[in-house]
Amino acid sequence: MKALIVVAHPEPDSFTLALAAAGRLSLEQQGWEVAVSDLYRMQFKAVLDRDDFTTVSNPDRFNVSLEQRHAWSHQGLAPDVAAEVARLLATDLLILQFPLWWFAAPAILKGWIDRVFLSGVVYGRNAMFERGRLAGKRALICLTTGGPAEAFGPNGLYGEIDDLLRPLHRGVLGFTGMTVLPPFVCHDVPYAGDDARRDMLDRYRAHLNRLDTLEALAMPRLADHLDRLQPSLRRPAG
Amino acid sequence: MKALIVVAHPEPDSFTLALAAAGRLSLEQQGWEVAVSDLYRMQFKAVLDRDDFTTVSNPDRFNVSLEQRHAWSHQGLAPDVAAEVARLLATDLLILQFPLWWFAAPAILKGWIDRVFLSGVVYGRNAMFERGRLAGKRALICLTTGGPAEAFGPNGLYGEIDDLLRPLHRGVLGFTGMTVLPPFVCHDVPYAGDDARRDMLDRYRAHLNRLDTLEALAMPRLADHLDRLQPSLRRPAG
Incomplete structure (x- = not known):
């Protein structure tokens, strides 16, 4: 079984990197083969543009979906994209490891998604959710926040996590068909002392040790929406 | 009155850029002074790192908030960040103009937020929501999607917009104190013909012509959460 940990934090000595290392070790001890894409250390390009491709489908107008599909079928992905796509397609478990910045992933991780989750490869017009092309894989978010847990709870100031x-x-x-496991969330990290951090690392290892017993998040099913969406799904591509 | 339109699309001939141009013209006709940050054409750096700063607060450990605060108080922002911060602080109206990629903003726009929304400048530990430092400014999202409206409606496959x-x-x-106006959303753009696109541009111009009558989105108030959060807010910085 293969796991891919995608990490997004500029500081090598950050708690995010400590979580990634603990996760890697924990999985390896369970017999997983683990790859790590440490986006900051790789200086991963965050911005999707024509340099993602060595091929050109339409030189006059840059349509992301069409260029991604064309490049995929003509071996025209830039090497950094191709390498990450190969890792994604090969993995059985994807872990996204990041600090919550502005209530979302850091741009470098959003860029990894924008560039690597190729149209026509990880999803298609009739291939989403239970029919998504990444069905059979599991995914898990492990994140840190800089706020207290109660601010992310029911009626919390920041909204529920x-x-x-x-x-x-x-x-x-879920959109690409992955089975989404419950996230592991570490709150208040900038204010956590050594003991609290050790405790969070222990709890994360325990979370990974019971992967098979975690209940997946509920996702919508394409099949339940096909009737309503059928006319749209039959439209010609733009 | 000043407006800032921040645009994120790789194709100059895209409908996103057409909406930005229509918005600019409409606001200028109403007497606004309009600036446009066209992130792709600026080749805006998306990834927050040490190159955001000419100063260094802690050479051993890169803490984003602390480096942002230090750089701000020591004139240590990189020129591209400083220029965008100045535009943001000067504007009365901020428009974020983007295509929905993976149900969020493209990485280049997330990077603009990560790098430009400086800790200690646009918010502080006791300066969020109604006490946010950008209070008094208005903000509006104008976005395009590649899916049919019903997929983004109640019980829609993709979830409500x-x-x-x-x-x-x-x-x-809202977190930084801005008054958030209702978004303007164009669905199904890849499949829209010329007439449908003209209609969307007309409706967007009308949306901008009635800015003063739009009802702002409801936001939480820090004052309602202070009692619960007070212990956290008093903690020493990490």
Whole structure:
């Protein structure tokens, strides 16, 4: 079984990197083969543009979906994109490891999604959710926040963490067919002392040790929406 | 009155850029002074790192908030960040103009937020929501999607657009004190013909012509949460 940990934090000595290392070790001890894409250390390009491709489908107008599909079928992905796509397609478990910046992933991780989650490869017009091309894989978000847990709870000032993560859980991971496991969230990290940090690392290892017993998040099913969406799905591509 | 339109689309001939141009013209005709930050054409750096600063507060450990605060008080912002911060602080109206990629903003726009929304400048530990430092400014999201409207409606396959935009509306714009106006959303853009596109541009111009009558989105108030959060707010910085 293969796992891919995608990490987004500029500081190598950050708690985010400590969580990634603990996760890697924990999985390896369970017999997983683990790859780590440490986006900051890789200086991963965050911005999707024509340099993502060595091929050109339409030189006059840059349409992301069409260029991604064309490049995929003509071996025209830039090497950095191709390498990450290969890792994503090969993995059985994807872990996104990041600090919550502005109630979302850091731009470098959003860029990894924008560039690597290729149209026509990880999803298609009739291939979403239970029919998504990444069905059979599991995904898990491990994140840190700089706020107290109660601010992310019911009626919390910042809003519930599940709501904040929905664009990633449902819009990226579930959308492509992955089984989305409950996230592991470390609150208040900038204010946590050594003991609290050790405790969070222990609890994260325990979370990874019971992966098979975690209940997946509920996702919508394409099949339940096909009747309403059928006319749209039959439209010609733009 | 000053407006700032921040645009994120790689294709100059895209409908996103057409909306930005229509918005600019409409505001200028109403007497606004309009600046446009066209992030792709500026080749705006998306990734927050040490190159955001000419100063260094702590050479051993890179803490984003502390380096941002230090740089701000020591004139140590990199020129590209300083220029955008100046535009943001000077504006009365901020428009974020983007295509929905993976149910969120493209990485280049998330990077603009990560790098420009400086800790200690646009918000502080006791300066959020109604006490946010950008109070008095208005903000509006204008976005395009590649899906049919019904998929973003109640019980829609993709989830309600208001839920998808909450991290931006509440977590970025409302969080910093801005008055958040209702978004203008163009669905199904890749499949829209010329007439439909002209209609969307007309409706967007009308939306901008009635800015003063639009009802702002409801936001939480820090004052309602202070009792619960007070212990956290008094903690020493990490």
